Amino acid sequence: ETGVTQTPRHLVMGMTNKKSLKCEQHLGHNAMYWYKQSAKKPLELMFVYSLEERVENNSVPSRFSPECPNSSHLFLHLHTLQPEDSALYLCASSQDRRGSEKLFFGSGTQLSVL
Amino acid sequence: AQKVTQAQTEISVVEKEDVTLDCVYETRDTTYYLFWYKQPPSGELVFLIRRNSFDEQNEISGRYSWNFQKSTSSFNFTITASQVVDSAVYFCALSEAVNYGQNFVFGPGTRLSVLP
Numbered sequence: 047e048t049g050v051t052q053t054p055r056h057l058v059m060g061m062t063n064k065k066s067l068k069c070e071q072h073l074g075h076n077a078m079y080w081y082k083q084s085a086k087k088p089l090e091l092m093f094v095y096s097l098e099e100r101v102e103n104n105s106v107p108s109r110f111s112p113e114c115p116n117s118s119h120l121f122l123h124l125h126t127l128q129p130e131d132s133a134l135y136l137c138a139s140s141q142d143r144r145g146s147e148k149l150f151f152g153s154g155t156q157l158s159v160l
Numbered sequence: 161a162q163k164v165t166q167a168q169t170e171i172s173v174v175e176k177e178d179v180t181l182d183c184v185y186e187t188r189d190t191t192y193y194l195f196w197y198k199q200p201p202s203g204e205l206v207f208l209i210r211r212n213s214f215d216e217q218n219e220i221s222g223r224y225s226w227n228f229q230k231s232t233s234s235f236n237f238t239i240t241a242s243q244v245v246d247s248a249v250y251f252c253a254l255s256e257a258v259n260y261g262q263n264f265v266f267g268p269g270t271r272l273s274v275l276p
Contacts, residue, residue: 050204089251089266134203145257146193146212149264151205 049073052137052152059127060160067122067155069137077143078120080112083134095120096143127159162187164254164267172273173242181237181270183252191257194235199249211235242274
């Protein structure tokens with residue numbers, strides 16, 4: 047069993063659809079993150095949750111809506127996305143938010159917006 | 161502001177060659193952490209190493225070695241006797257300790273292709 051599991055692995059959606067990405071961590075970590083990885087761009091931090099509280103939102107458009115119901119689960123709700131939102135969305139977790147803590151990543155959801 | 165530069169976008173080598181991936185960073189903090197991650201085709205980033213700013217000892221782990229030089233703000237990664245399984249995208253990252261927050265900055269990555 048991997049430490050951080052993301053579903054689905056692939057998702058194709060139209061611009062008017064609503065979908066959700068799911069992330070689950072089995073490591074007992076207290077912090078969880080959403081990253082966006084686009085072609086030819088560095089990894090972009092989207093959201094940070096610590097102990098189920100959102101502590102960082104890096105100017106992400108409101109069409110992305112995160113949810114963290116407990117310390118093991120993290121969701122990213124998507125609605126009315128744009129084609130430029132097509133990317134690999136990676137979930138990560140860490141023991142806490144200290145700068146020394148390493149991140150553990152899931153395999154990502156490859157999202158295509160048509 | 162933090163910044164991580166990986167000047168090599170893509171590198172191709174033949175199996176058993178040695179290869180060095182460069183990483184140069186910028187930070188104003190005296191306490192910070194440097195990381196290397198590997199992203200194979202499966203997608204997940206796999207942690208390889210973490211270094212804090214007070215430990216400049218080079219590290220070797222099997223075929224992997226890391227050279228940290230504060231004087232040049234570099235944290236280079238060498239793979240000795242490369243293998244096809246080493247083919248992946250490698251990311252260097254910097255995290256500062258000033259703020260209590262995961263302030264990771266990733267470099268753009270270097271795509272390594274090891275040819276048989």
